[in-house]
Amino acid sequence: MKVYSRLTAIVIAAGAMLASVGAALAGLGQPEPWQMNLQDSATPVMDQIASFHFFLLWVIAAISVFVLILLLIIIVRFNARANPVPSRTTHYTPIEIIWTIVPVVILAAIAVPSFRLLFVELDVPKPDITIKATGKQWFWSYSYPDNGNFEFDSLMIDEKDLKSGQPRLLTVDNEMVVPVNKVVHVLVTGADVIHSFTVPSFGIRIDAVPGRINETWFKATVTGMFYGQCSELCGKDHSFMPIAVRVVNDSDFTAWAAQAKQKYAAEDSVPPNAFAAAGTSGSQ
Numbered sequence: 001m002k003v004y005s006r007l008t009a010i011v012i013a014a015g016a017m018l019a020s021v022g023a024a025l026a027g028l029g030q031p032e033p034w035q036m037n038l039q040d041s042a043t044p045v046m047d048q049i050a051s052f053h054f055f056l057l058w059v060i061a062a063i064s065v066f067v068l069i070l071l072l073i074i075i076v077r078f079n080a081r082a083n084p085v086p087s088r089t090t091h092y093t094p095i096e097i098i099w100t101i102v103p104v105v106i107l108a109a110i111a112v113p114s115f116r117l118l119f120v121e122l123d124v125p126k127p128d129i130t131i132k133a134t135g136k137q138w139f140w141s142y143s144y145p146d147n148g149n150f151e152f153d154s155l156m157i158d159e160k161d162l163k164s165g166q167p168r169l170l171t172v173d174n175e176m177v178v179p180v181n182k183v184v185h186v187l188v189t190g191a192d193v194i195h196s197f198t199v200p201s202f203g204i205r206i207d208a209v210p211g212r213i214n215e216t217w218f219k220a221t222v223t224g225m226f227y228g229q230c231s232e233l234c235g236k237d238h239s240f241m242p243i244a245v246r247v248v249n250d251s252d253f254t255a256w257a258a259q260a261k262q263k264y265a266a267e268d269s270v271p272p273n274a275f276a277a278a279g280t281s282g283s284q
């Protein structure tokens with residue numbers, strides 16, 4: 001059986017390839033080459049999103065297998081050769097009741113956890129810190145009203161200027177810094193067109209709409225770097241306005257905030273976004 005040996009070879013090759021990338025099946029805070037899965041979770045909300053995702057995957061798989069089995073039965077038992085004189089049955093009440101009720105039960109079983117998750121995502125708990133993220137063509141600005149009301153811009157680092165270990169298209173000059181295990185309330189708006197503030201490992205994605213404040217929240221339970229990207233087509237440099245969040249412990253955050261307050265206050269003399277305006281002159 002040449003076909004079988006070829007299939008086996010393909011499966012072994014695929015397995016070896018996946019094994020060689022090992023932990024790269026999913027990344028924490030950033031995508032990995034050959035990633036097969038959602039990025040690893042760093043917040044309770046993302047934990048719930050991931051488990052809901054896998055619950056749905058099982059439901060979808062079970063329905064697909066069930067339909068496949070029915071199709072095979074029909075192909076084998078009810079083709080013209082095996083079943084030359086077809087039945088003329090048209091209505092059968094019990095089966096009609098079953099195929100109405102069972103899908104309703106399946107949909108209800110999906111709807112309940114789905115709505116529960118939506119409420120968890122949209123119902124912001126009492127925040128420990130509030131940060132405003134403003135999407136601009138083509139970078140993000142972050143302001144910290146609770147920590148001295150400073151604001152700074154966060155621009156992507158060009159590939160040629162990356163240091164080793166810094167991910168391409170995701171690294172920025174000034175990261176958004178947040179404390180670990182704290183409820184971070186993010187106010188999101190756009191300054192020009194609609195952008196979208198998204199960090200996969202936190203399980204957040206919300207549109208940044210000009211003239212409107214949207215809100216989301218996350219509570220990162222591990223320290224480290226977490227990356228996202230603008231997720232609403234917003235113009236020519238849409239793919240070059242990453243979101244980089246550094247999660248640090250409390251004392252590091254306090255130290256950073258104190259230093260950032262001075263640093264960004266001192267830059268008040270510079271016209272806002274002068275660098276960005278020079279770098280991205282012209283319209284979208």
Ligand SMILES: [Cu+2]
Pocket residue numbers: 135136194195196230231232233234238241
């Ligand atoms: Cu954008």
